[in-house]
Amino acid sequence: MGLTLSWLSIIILIPLAGLFLKSLELSPEQFWNILSSRRTLNALRVSFGLAFAAACVNLIMGSIIVWALVRYRFPGRRIFDAIVDVPFALPTAVAGVALTALFAEKGWLGAPLAALGIKVAFTPVGIFVAMIFIGIPFVVRTVQPVLQDLDPEIEEAAGSLGASRWQTIIRVILPSLAPALLTGLALAFARAVGEYGSVIFIAGNLPNVSEIAPLLIVIRLSEFRYADATAIAVVMLVVSFVVIFAVNRLQRWAQSRIPAH
């Protein structure tokens, strides 16, 4: 217990406290002015909005991937299983450069999309794509073990008691998976909000349009305005913490509703 607490303090709490202290150099009014400026609000909206949208996509697509990986046996399954981890291991800047090359107007995917009038690289869509890429393993890796542990016999039992396939999914499988799904959602969201390396290359970085909050922090740092930078960082931290806390509560609530077996 003592070890856990001291380790957590050194690694997480003290740096965070430093962040808060630095932001205290600002008067409440300055703090408010920084946060309520249109530039900051837009950057936060881009980061949080797109991160949430990307996490939702990952929740749905990730669940489908998990289902296929756990419930079906097909050639190359192990390879696909390993591929899921690639975004974890890849340096984020490499991911960013690769995605940008792919989706730029002359890229393999960018060219056909441009012909359809869809621009991905250097627009908010590009940010969204990068966030999906880096978030997918979080959903898959949290849901996968839970689904593996879920005995198919329960489904059979539900079926034999007259439940339709759809009812089985909604009333039996989904409630059991809900806590894991929510965790995956929260992790994918948190990662995408703070993501810098993979997003920065594909974003376009136009103020108010495709500028992410972490970039705004870097910009404030390059103006030697450390306190301003930490003010934005503190807001991101607080919002992320609230979201993760809320998801935790939801998760508990979902857990309590799992049918006992």
Add this chain to the structure above:
Amino acid sequence: MELDMMRRIVPLAAGLLVSSLVASSALAADINLLNVSYDPTRELYAEFNKAFVNAYQKETGKSVEIKQSHGGSGSQARAVIDGLQADVVTLALAYDIDAIAGKGLTAADWQKRLPQNSSPYTSTIVFLVRKGNPKGIKDWDDLLKSGVAVITPNPKTSGGARWNYLAAWGFAQKKYGSADKAKDFIGKLYQQVPVLDTGARGATVTFVERGVGDVLLAWENEAFLALKEFGPEKFEIVAPPQSILAEPPVAIVDKVADKKGTRNAADAYLQYWYTKEGQEIAARNFYRPRDPVIAKKYENSFAKVELFTIDDVFGGWTKAQKEHFADGGVFDQIYKN
């Protein structure tokens, strides 16, 4: 027998120890210097360091080892302020060294300590366009033509981008006669910019490899490097009739050099830029040499551009920085609407 072994082993071990000490002291340089620089000078300093190490050894008999650190100019300055033990800094703009001086790490009058504003080599801002110059870009106002996409990095995060911005501003102010009109020009110019990369190399990649945009605003030396790398059959350099004189400065970080006792070597290192060999190396790496003789020798490598300085048009870096790039400055204002 044991004793016998010992007798044989001990001198052997001692000999090994001594010889390894000698060897390592022969390997370790007498003096270690850290040069904290910015991104597009990798190739330049690779060549310069080698030449300096030889020259210094010849002159003083002392060996020097130079370590090199590259990154965005502003973030490199921040690293030095935060404690990176740089003996010398060679950055993209005087403002970044001013920031270091502002923290008392180097003398406030650093820029007067070496000839020519402490900028031993200069450059300017030119246009890199696609082969054949399909959009017919010759001068700064051609950048505002409809349908022209301009690639330039973000002046907030890139030192090079600030030179681009100030070059355009200087042109507009001269041509249209007032700061208000220059602001209008800059506002329109940045509306033609689809991507703001965070650094100069990033912008070059966006233009050259991703194929985005019709014209790249670039340091002259970066444009030449891109041409050398990707071939003149793909791109060409257009030098506008007038542009800014970009003066990347160099300075000793007093606090560090004095603490480490490396001042003499650090001073010799920077002075070496002003020798014939130093100036040749700058010219070979597409930086404009200051030495009139070497400049004459390489005059055909560089386009004739009428160059204005930041002091002439903007009253120095500190003022330019405050007016244009600080929070709420002109650059922020043009993105307000």
